[in-house]
Amino acid sequence: MHKARTNPFNTMGMHGALILYTLIALFPVFVILINSFKARKAIFREPLALPDSDSFSLIGYQTVMRQGDFFLYFQNSMIVTVASLFFILLFGAMAAYALAEYRFKGNLLMGLYLALGIMIPIRIGTVAILEMMVATGLVNTLWALILVYTAQGLPLAVFILSEFMRQVSDDLKNAGRIDGLSEYTIFFRLVLPLVRPAMATVAVFNMIPIWNDLWFPLILAPAEKTKTLTLGSQVFIGQFVTDWNAVLSALSMAILPVLILYVIFSRQLIRGITSGAVK
Amino acid sequence: MSVPRIRWHIIVFLAPATLVYTAVMIFPLFNTLRLALYSEVEQVRVFVGLENFHTLFFDPIWSEQFWNAIGNNFWFFLIHMLVQNPIGVALAAILSHPRLRFAALYRSAIFIPTILSFVIVGFAWKLILSPIWGIAPSMLDAVGLKFLFAPWLGKEEYALTTLALISVWQFVGIPMMLIYAALLSIPDEILEAGEIEGITGMSAFWKLKLPLILPSIGIISILTFVGNFNAFDLIYVAQGALAGPDFSTDILGTFMYRTFFGFQLQLGDPHMGSAIAGAMFAIILVGVCIYLFGIQTRMRRYQL
Numbered sequence: 252m253h254k255a256r257t258n259p260f261n262t263m264g265m266h267g268a269l270i271l272y273t274l275i276a277l278f279p280v281f282v283i284l285i286n287s288f289k290a291r292k293a294i295f296r297e298p299l300a301l302p303d304s305d306s307f308s309l310i311g312y313q314t315v316m317r318q319g320d321f322f323l324y325f326q327n328s329m330i331v332t333v334a335s336l337f338f339i340l341l342f343g344a345m346a347a348y349a350l351a352e353y354r355f356k357g358n359l360l361m362g363l364y365l366a367l368g369i370m371i372p373i374r375i376g377t378v379a380i381l382e383m384m385v386a387t388g389l390v391n392t393l394w395a396l397i398l399v400y401t402a403q404g405l406p407l408a409v410f411i412l413s414e415f416m417r418q419v420s421d422d423l424k425n426a427g428r429i430d431g432l433s434e435y436t437i438f439f440r441l442v443l444p445l446v447r448p449a450m451a452t453v454a455v456f457n458m459i460p461i462w463n464d465l466w467f468p469l470i471l472a473p474a475e476k477t478k479t480l481t482l483g484s485q486v487f488i489g490q491f492v493t494d495w496n497a498v499l500s501a502l503s504m505a506i507l508p509v510l511i512l513y514v515i516f517s518r519q520l521i522r523g524i525t526s527g528a529v530k
Numbered sequence: 531m532s533v534p535r536i537r538w539h540i541i542v543f544l545a546p547a548t549l550v551y552t553a554v555m556i557f558p559l560f561n562t563l564r565l566a567l568y569s570e571v572e573q574v575r576v577f578v579g580l581e582n583f584h585t586l587f588f589d590p591i592w593s594e595q596f597w598n599a600i601g602n603n604f605w606f607f608l609i610h611m612l613v614q615n616p617i618g619v620a621l622a623a624i625l626s627h628p629r630l631r632f633a634a635l636y637r638s639a640i641f642i643p644t645i646l647s648f649v650i651v652g653f654a655w656k657l658i659l660s661p662i663w664g665i666a667p668s669m670l671d672a673v674g675l676k677f678l679f680a681p682w683l684g685k686e687e688y689a690l691t692t693l694a695l696i697s698v699w700q701f702v703g704i705p706m707m708l709i710y711a712a713l714l715s716i717p718d719e720i721l722e723a724g725e726i727e728g729i730t731g732m733s734a735f736w737k738l739k740l741p742l743i744l745p746s747i748g749i750i751s752i753l754t755f756v757g758n759f760n761a762f763d764l765i766y767v768a769q770g771a772l773a774g775p776d777f778s779t780d781i782l783g784t785f786m787y788r789t790f791f792g793f794q795l796q797l798g799d800p801h802m803g804s805a806i807a808g809a810m811f812a813i814i815l816v817g818v819c820i821y822l823f824g825i826q827t828r829m830r831r832y833q834l
Contacts (some may be wrong), residue, residue, distance in 0.1 A: 265624045270637045272621060275699070276640045279654045282665065298665045338550070348549035348658040349540050361544065368555050370752075370818045374783075375811045376558035378790060378804045379564055383558060404556035405547050434539040463647035465763040466783075470791075485649045485767060495663075498653065506649050513645050517638050519706065 280506060287311055287499040294495055311496030312504075318497070321504055323476070324483030331479060332461050335400035336360050336454050342401065342453070343408030344416075344450065348438050350409065351416035352424070362413070368406035373399065374466055383472055391474040399467050404457040415449035416442065452523035455516050462509065480505060563811065566804035582805040596806070598610075598777060599785040600813075602690055606781055607758040609694035610701075615750055617698070618705025623735055625706070626713040637710070643701035652767030655696045659683055683768060686778040693779055697764055701757075705750045713739060745826070752821040759814050762787060770771035782810050 285301055286294050300306070300320040315321060350362050373380075380399060384390040387400070419442055425435045443450075478486070484505040491497040507519030513520075569578040575746030576707050586592050590641075621640065625633050643651065659682055667679040682692040716739060722732070724738045738755035762783030765773055771793050 260579060260687075265627060265630060266632075268624055269621070269640075273639045276643050276702075277660055279651075280642065280646070282658060283650075283654050295663065298663060298668075313771065315624075338546075342547040342550060345543040349543035353540050355537070356702065357539055361548075365547065366776075368551065369813065370756060371811070372756060373559075374601075374760045375814075376555065376562045376763070376799050376805045377727050377786075378807060379558035379561035382561075382800070382827055398550065398554050402551050405551050405555075409547060417701065435542075438543070441560055459645050463645075463649075465648055465766065481647045481649050484647075488649070488653055495657075498657070499723065502650055506646060509645050509647070510642070513642065517641070521641070 265299045283449050283499055283502050283506065287496075288502040291491075291496055294499070308496070311500030313505060314497040315500045318491070319483065319487040319501065320475070320478075320481070321483065321501075324478050325365075325401070325481040325508065327393060327477060327483075328462055328480040330489075331396045331400065332458060334397045335404065335488075336457055336459050338397065338401040339404035339408050340450050340454060343405050343453065344412050344443060344446070345438070346405070347409045347412035347416050348442060351413040357408070362409075365406055365409045368403070369410060373403045377466070381470055389471075389478050393472065393477055395471040396467055396479070397475075399471065400457075400464075407456065408432060408453045411453055412439055412449055415446045419445050426479060444489075451519050455520040455523055458512070462512075466487060480508070511515070544658050559811075562804045562807050565673065565801055566808040569801050570799075581798070582801055583808070586802070586805050586809065592802070595777065595780065595785060596782050596809075599780045599782050600809075603759060603761075603781040604665070606691060606694045606697075606761065607755060610698055610754050610758060613695065613749065614698040614702050615705050615747065616756070618702050618750070619747070621706045622709035622713055623739070625710055637707075640706060641703035646700070648700075649767050650762035651696065652764050654756060655699075656683060656768055659692070684775060686775050689769070689775060690779045693765060693768060695767075700764075704753070708746050708750055709743055712743040714744050717732045746823050748821065751825075752818060753820075755817045756814055759810060759817070782806065782813075786810065 282298065284299060288308065289306045290308035290310065293300070293302070297306075302308075346365065350358060350365075352506040365385075373426050380441075381390070384395045389395040423435055423441055427441050432440070462479075463481055464479075465481050465485060468479045469485075472478070473482065487501050488498050491501070533789060567577060567579055568575050569582060570576075571814075586596050605761030610636055624630070624639060627633075629772055657663055661667065661681045670676045670679050682688040708743045720738060721734060722740075723732050729737055758781075759779060760783055765781060765784050766778050766787065769775075769779050771788050772785060773788075773789075786803055786806040789806055790798055790800055
């Protein structure tokens with residue numbers, strides 16, 4: 252590939268196309284963010300202008316702070332996401348280790364059984380899930396969501412992690428066995444630290460869908476005290492649909508945490524996707 | 531010969547994942563399919579066999595909505611296949627150019643919509659396309675195309691396509707990333723061999739790279755299919771559970787939600803909801819089988 256066949260027009264064309272698409276991708280986010288800092292009149296008069304000293308206003312944010320319990324919603328989303336990720340990683344890694352490390356009857360069958368859920372969306376079972384959560388009294392608790400997201404995330408987690416566990420050297424594990432370590436110690440002390448990059452990939456894959464899900468919070472935990480940020484902003488915006496300041500501010504407040512998480516984890520996420528973890 | 535002892539640690543390692551997965555995913559899935567065979571008569575659950583499906587397919591009150599939802603769902607999927615995936619492939623092809631600068635920056639920026647929730651995406655576009663705010667018409671005006679503007683989300687004939695394009699806007703990052711990864715994994719030797727044969731530029735893309743990334747396009751297609759056939763959030767956020775105007779944006783997810791939970795005066799019916807879930811399950815299963823047995827096995831031939 253050393254031939255100089257990149258003429259300047261080609262390069263410009265490529266940058267032109269990418270810049271155009273980047274603008275399309277970022278424009279709505281940009282418009283929402285800048286207008287959330289403007290007074291009502293300015294929002295309508297010049298929607299594309301940046302807020303200046305004249306049009307700057309935090310009235311929307313004040314309404315949101317007064318009316319919606321966004322800190323509680325945020326906290327709920329945080330608890331649900333972190334707890335689900337913890338269980339997905341712990342249970343997923345344990346099962347992946349058993350499948351990758353030990354030969355036993357039914358190993359292949361077990362692997363296939365756990366992989367079924369990669370392609371079949373858990374939403375199809377919603378009717379029975381709700382019935383079960385009502386019967387066990389878990390409805391309108393964060394546990395209902397944590398359980399559902401854990402079950403939803405496990406199949407892909409087991410699949411990806413067992414691929415990585417197979418690459419961990421046998422010598423290391425056998426050395427541990429000769430030293431008299433138990434199988435549990437070998438797993439937690441020797442193997443887990445070595446597959447940390449794969450665990451991070453699984454975590455970022457699951458984080459976004461869990462944080463953004465609307466379906467299960469709406470059905471399993473719609474109570475005020477268990478609303479997640481996604482459901483909370485949906486309900487809030489639905490109520491304040493004519494108060495443009497409040498709607499724009501609520502949207503911005505829902506965008507910001509995800510954007511911050513993305514800035515922190517984007518390298519991990521992109522590396523995870525492009526390393527061929529989803530084959 | 532001693533009896534092989536039970537290796538308890540294997541059971542301990544497997545148990546938590548298997549239990550949660552079985553109890554919260556597999557069991558409810560089959561239980562939902564079972565519930566589809568029941569109905570409630572005077573507050574007692576009775577077995578009715580396939581009657582719910584018969585109602586769904588043939589009873590005019592239900593079947594009209596059901597086939598409407600399926601048709602809309604296929605249109606929704608078609609737009610994704612025709613718009614999202616080609617744009618994703620094109621962006622990836624440009625990004626994978628070896629001497630392109632700022633590639634990482636473009637990549638991260640174009641992926642941002644994908645991380646936003648449907649609530650944000652739905653409301654943001656609703657505001658932008660709203661005739662009240664007027665961002666869309668004034669922008670069209672700036673390029674002299676104002677006559678093209680219509681309240682797209684409010685018109686029966688445009689609403690579904692508009693929503694599908696919004697969803698494309700949101701998810702184009704996923705095919706872009708996966709194809710980008712596939713393009714990077716093509717060995718240089720192949721491209722160099724092509725170059726010696728005089729295959730460069732665009733023709734190198736069509737003749738060499740595209741056949742090699744077909745398996746990734748297959749994966750993206752099936753991911754899109756499964757994602758589209760259990761989509762719900764975007765339509766619910768933008769158009770509500772009634773999927774207006776006049777059900778023109780109703781897809782299987784919103785239809786199931788309405789049936790299961792009820793809306794306005796109609797009471798929720800978990801058994802009909804389960805029947806719709808059963809139909810969704812069948813459609814997704816057929817799609818996945820076509821992919822696994824029809825497409826994937828045939829594509830292996832090209833793999834390196």
